[in-house]
Structure formats: C-alpha cells, structure tokens
Amino acid sequence: MTLVSSLAGRQRHSRAPRTSSRVPLMIGGAIGAASVAAVAYLLWPTWHVQPVGDPDRTPVTIGDTLFNVPTKAFRVKYQRRSGPQERVDLAFLYPSLAPPEHVAHKTAEQIAEFQPIDRIFVSIAAHHDALAPDTRLRTIYPRYLAPVAPQTADGLTLRSFVEGSPYANEDLFTADQPELSARCTRDRQTPGMCLSEIRVDGADLTFRFPRQWLTQWREVAHAIAQLAAQMHVRG
Structure with a gap:
C-alpha cells in the first residue's frame, strides 16, 4: 500500500510542472491574439481602399x-x-x-x-x-x-x-x-x-x-x- 501511494504521489508531482508550464503559453497566446486583433481593428480602415481606375x-x-x-x-x-x-x-x-x-x-x-x-x-x-x-x-x-x-x-x-x-x-x-x-x-x-x-x-x-x-x-x-x-x- 505504501508503495502504491508513493507512486501515485510521484505521478501527481510529475504532472504538476507540465500543467503549470502550459499556463504561461496559453496566456501568452491569448495576449498575442488580442494584440493582433487590436492592430487589425486600428488598421482596418486602410484596408478598404476605393478601387483605383486607370492612371492619368x-x-x-x-x-x-x-x-x-x-x-x-x-x-x-x-x-x-x-x-x-x-x-x-x-x-x-x-x-x-x-x-x-x-x-x-x-x-x-x-x-x-x-x-x-x-x-x-x-x-x-x-x-x-x-x-x-x-x-x-x-x-x-x-x-x-x-x-x-x-x-x-x-x-x-x-x-x-x-x-x-x-x-x-x-x-x-x-x-x-x-x-x-x-x-x-x-x-x-x-x-x-x-x-x-x-x-x-x-x-x-x-x-x-x-x-x-x-x-x-x-x-x-x-x-x-x-x-x-x-x-x-x-x-
């Protein structure tokens, strides 16, 4: 029983760092996506250029x-x-x-x-x-x-x-x-x-x-x- 409890504890401890390492990545991705969305929103008017005809x-x-x-x-x-x-x-x-x-x-x-x-x-x-x-x-x-x-x-x-x-x-x-x-x-x-x-x-x-x-x-x-x-x- 003691051996089983010890192994279970080790597995919980081994999973914890992996879970904790994913959190910053997810947060960073969310921040990056928000930044891209903000830039896209600010630049959106410049993407709707009126069609240009023949040059003079x-x-x-x-x-x-x-x-x-x-x-x-x-x-x-x-x-x-x-x-x-x-x-x-x-x-x-x-x-x-x-x-x-x-x-x-x-x-x-x-x-x-x-x-x-x-x-x-x-x-x-x-x-x-x-x-x-x-x-x-x-x-x-x-x-x-x-x-x-x-x-x-x-x-x-x-x-x-x-x-x-x-x-x-x-x-x-x-x-x-x-x-x-x-x-x-x-x-x-x-x-x-x-x-x-x-x-x-x-x-x-x-x-x-x-x-x-x-x-x-x-x-x-x-x-x-x-x-x-x-x-x-x-x-």
Missing part, C-alpha cells in the same frame, strides 16, 4: 522613344497598356487638347460622315528608318505638285498635286512661322481631312484634323507642337 497617363515606348500618353486618349482598347508598342492611336478634343471622356472607335473619315469633328487624331508609330517627313516634303512631294503658282494667304501657302499622281485630289499646305506642313484631301461628299507628320527620335507622329481648321492654321500648328511636347519624354 500611361508610359509607352515606341521606336525606343518614351512617350507619356494620357490614358483616356487611347482610341484602341488593347493599346491601353504601358511598355513597348509598335503603334498607338489617340484622340484629343480641340482646341482644349484634353482627352475625350468617351472615344468613338471609328476612323476620322467615318466620323466626318456623321457629325462635325471636334477632335484631333494622333498616331505614334515606329518609323524603322523610313523616309523622314521633312525629307519627303523636300524631295518627294515636289515631283507631284501641279506646275502652277502657289497661293499664299495669311502666311499659309497652298499648292495642288497633279491628277493621276499618288496624291491626286489633295493639296499641300505649308507655313514657316509657326512651322506647319499638311497634306489635305479636298472637300467632297465628306469634309476634307488633313495629315501632318513630324518625327521625334525613333517614332513618327501623324496628326489628322479637318481641312476647315486651316482657316486658323496658326492655332492648329501650336496644338500639334504642344501635343508632341507634352507626350514626348525627353532624355
């Missing part, structure tokens, strides 16, 4: 040239991404030059058939060492210009292309101060449209706008220069 501008690289493009100006949905691209197509309201809230996914000619155009269309594409726009103006266009005296009005010079040439039914407008060159279709069933090109490092920028805007051609020239300067990231 999207950086794209075209022809190894960096452009910072207003996100809402993209006319083609799949082009609305940052990184290298071969070409992007954009639209800007005129004369504000702000990107439109809703861009119609139509060509400039299609829009001209239905409503007056209130925007300037811009395409940026890698040129891959193709003939520069200013070189084309000096060496290619003169071959197809009609042999008549140019017409100059308010500093803007008009020369027509000959019939049967690659630029038939088009006219060439040029000016020096400010600098502008534009090849424009003539008004037919739809209003005439103009195309003006400039080169920026590895990319060519093509601007399209209604021919009738040339009645205020200086404002158009300034708009083209302003858009190019705003999007091109120098350096």
Whole structure:
C-alpha cells in the first residue's frame, strides 16, 4: 500500500510542472491574439481602399522613344497598356487638347460622315528608318505638285498635286512661322481631312484634323507642337 501511494504521489508531482508550464503559453497566446486583433481593428480602415481606375497617363515606348500618353486618349482598347508598342492611336478634343471622356472607335473619315469633328487624331508609330517627313516634303512631294503658282494667304501657302499622281485630289499646305506642313484631301461628299507628320527620335507622329481648321492654321500648328511636347519624354 505504501508503495502504491508513493507512486501515485510521484505521478501527481510529475504532472504538476507540465500543467503549470502550459499556463504561461496559453496566456501568452491569448495576449498575442488580442494584440493582433487590436492592430487589425486600428488598421482596418486602410484596408478598404476605393478601387483605383486607370492612371492619368500611361508610359509607352515606341521606336525606343518614351512617350507619356494620357490614358483616356487611347482610341484602341488593347493599346491601353504601358511598355513597348509598335503603334498607338489617340484622340484629343480641340482646341482644349484634353482627352475625350468617351472615344468613338471609328476612323476620322467615318466620323466626318456623321457629325462635325471636334477632335484631333494622333498616331505614334515606329518609323524603322523610313523616309523622314521633312525629307519627303523636300524631295518627294515636289515631283507631284501641279506646275502652277502657289497661293499664299495669311502666311499659309497652298499648292495642288497633279491628277493621276499618288496624291491626286489633295493639296499641300505649308507655313514657316509657326512651322506647319499638311497634306489635305479636298472637300467632297465628306469634309476634307488633313495629315501632318513630324518625327521625334525613333517614332513618327501623324496628326489628322479637318481641312476647315486651316482657316486658323496658326492655332492648329501650336496644338500639334504642344501635343508632341507634352507626350514626348525627353532624355
């Protein structure tokens, strides 16, 4: 009997330290859980951030040239991404030059058939060492210009292309101060449209706008220069 009592006492004593060692662990766990809950409660408002839409501008690289493009100006949905691209197509309201809230996914000619155009269309594409726009103006266009005296009005010079040439039914407008060159279709069933090109490092920028805007051609020239300067990231 004495032996049995002794063994039972030893077992009780051996269990006591184990039980007592678990108590601090349980207390510590409870304190840790309470601390995490308190921190979570304090930080909870910061976890409910409102959904963020597209950033105001999207950086794209075209022809190894960096452009910072207003996100809402993209006319083609799949082009609305940052990184290298071969070409992007954009639209800007005129004369504000702000990107439109809703861009119609139509060509400039299609829009001209239905409503007056209130925007300037811009395409940026890698040129891959193709003939520069200013070189084309000096060496290619003169071959197809009609042999008549140019017409100059308010500093803007008009020369027509000959019939049967690659630029038939088009006219060439040029000016020096400010600098502008534009090849424009003539008004037919739809209003005439103009195309003006400039080169920026590895990319060519093509601007399209209604021919009738040339009645205020200086404002158009300034708009083209302003858009190019705003999007091109120098350096």
